[in-house]
Amino acid sequence: MTSRFTPLRLSTDGRRELLNALIARSAETLGGLPPLIVFDLDGTLLDNRPRVVAILHELAGHWRETAPAAAAALKTATNEHIGYGILENLARFGVTEPALQQAGQQFWFERFFNDDYLRHDVPIAGAVAFATRCYEAGANLMYLTGRDTPKMSLGTVASLRDCGFPIGLVGTSLVTKPTFDIPDDRFKRETGALLARVGPVLAVFDNEPANCNALLECHPSCSSVLLDTHHAPKPPELLAGVVVIDTFET
Ligand SMILES: [Mg+2]
Numbered sequence: 001m002t003s004r005f006t007p008l009r010l011s012t013d014g015r016r017e018l019l020n021a022l023i024a025r026s027a028e029t030l031g032g033l034p035p036l037i038v039f040d041l042d043g044t045l046l047d048n049r050p051r052v053v054a055i056l057h058e059l060a061g062h063w064r065e066t067a068p069a070a071a072a073a074l075k076t077a078t079n080e081h082i083g084y085g086i087l088e089n090l091a092r093f094g095v096t097e098p099a100l101q102q103a104g105q106q107f108w109f110e111r112f113f114n115d116d117y118l119r120h121d122v123p124i125a126g127a128v129a130f131a132t133r134c135y136e137a138g139a140n141l142m143y144l145t146g147r148d149t150p151k152m153s154l155g156t157v158a159s160l161r162d163c164g165f166p167i168g169l170v171g172t173s174l175v176t177k178p179t180f181d182i183p184d185d186r187f188k189r190e191t192g193a194l195l196a197r198v199g200p201v202l203a204v205f206d207n208e209p210a211n212c213n214a215l216l217e218c219h220p221s222c223s224s225v226l227l228d229t230h231h232a233p234k235p236p237e238l239l240a241g242v243v244v245i246d247t248f249e250t
Pocket residue numbers: 040041042043044206207208
């Protein structure tokens with residue numbers, strides 16, 4: 001995956017240096033408190049494209065008789081076809097007729113934001129090892145996500161557990177939106193202001209430039225790291241100090 005931020009990515013050596021320094025600093029305390037590392041999930045620790053592919057394959061089955069051409073195209077979907085935006089993804093398979101687009105979007109919506117489909121997500125390269133090494137070195141980990149508590153929190157715990165991320169342990173927490181309709185960026189900004197009650201923020205990782213900026217503004221001494229996977233349209237420029245990587249491989 002590439003984006004307009006791809007030219008800003010650290011070199012492989014630069015990324016390794018950053019991540020290893022954060023692992024080392026995970027052992028340091030500040031004012032007697034362990035440092036906190038904050039991870040977004042979708043597009044940051046987890047690649048959710050397989051979730052979209054699974055839904056498109058299911059949609060292909062659903063449309064087998066009513067829209068056979070669209071169904072045949074959707075059956076061929078793989079991770080490489082998936083980008084940001086369900087309408088754009090559907091259009092990539094020739095689904096451009098408004099009624100079909102609307103039906104496809106509704107089918108996706110009812111499944112994508114749902115516990116049952118989170119098992120399809122897979123870790124971004126190196127993410128499990130990096131989070132584990134930070135945790136074992138002494139950092140507290142917070143998974144701070146725009147997923148909502150009512151429909152996605154249980155599936156998220158199961159997904160983190162099954163992928164092998166530290167969860168359910170002292171010093172780990174999952175923070176989700178109380179309701180679906182809170183805008184993600186507002187939720188991250190407001191929650192960012194509360195993080196100091198847990199501990200000094202060492203680093204934040206997010207795939208949305210707006211969130212990297214907001215969290216850096218809340219915690220100017222932290223490392224704010226953009227995962228250059230995919231992001232919402234019309235992102236802001238990154239603040240000076242936000243660094244860009246695309247994997248967690250050390
Ligand atoms: Mg995300």
